[in-house]
Amino acid sequence: MTNRHDPVSSVEFAAFRELHHPRYLSYARVWFRDAAQAAAVVEEAFCALADAWPELLGSPNPTADAWRILRATVAERGDPARVPPQRPTATPDEDLAILHYVVGLATPEIADVVGADHANVASQLRHALREAADW
Structure with missing residues (x-):
């Protein structure tokens, strides 16, 4: 018990x-x-x-x-x-990108880990990919 x-x-x-x-x-x-x-x-x-x-x-x-x-x-x-000094911590979009592109989690797994809905995670991943050119 x-x-x-x-x-x-x-x-x-x-x-x-x-x-x-x-x-x-x-x-x-x-x-x-x-x-x-x-x-x-x-x-x-x-x-x-x-x-x-x-x-x-x-x-x-x-x-x-x-x-x-x-x-x-x-x-x-x-x-x-x-x-890098200009990036002391990851943003939420960067966190999702890390979970997806570095850790290798699929969108549904990421949503389960961070407590978000799948559509929101997919949207944020697209945003992070667009922003990656500025990294």
């Missing part, structure tokens, strides 16, 4: 972690040279998610809120050697 007051032992949290951990880790690996550092950052994000779990479950879009926590954790712990 799980303890609903302990998010880490809840079935919902365990399922969320199992679904999103590999994709979160793939995203973090883009930003960190060291695989262990990327894994540590993802673990830190999941600790923050566990702390916020009751509030996340009560929000209109828990997956989008969880993605924001991961992005904030990655940005906070970011490796400046990997990010």
Whole structure:
């Protein structure tokens, strides 16, 4: 039996972690040279998610809120050697492009990871592709 007051032992949290951990880790690996550092950052994000779990479950879009926590954790712990000075963090469109073109996720998978609808993700990917000429 799980303890609903302990998010880490809840079935919902365990399922969320199992679904999103590999994709979160793939995203973090883009930003960190060291695989262990990327894994540590993802673990830190999941600790923050566990702390916020009751509030996340009560929000209109828990997956989008969880993605924001991961992005904030990655940005906070970011490796400046990997990010050009003029680009301290990725924009949401760039994140989607990273998930699609670097990590290799399809549009429906990206939508599931970031908590967005498929049409919106497809539109943002088209926008990111058009903007890529300016990178």
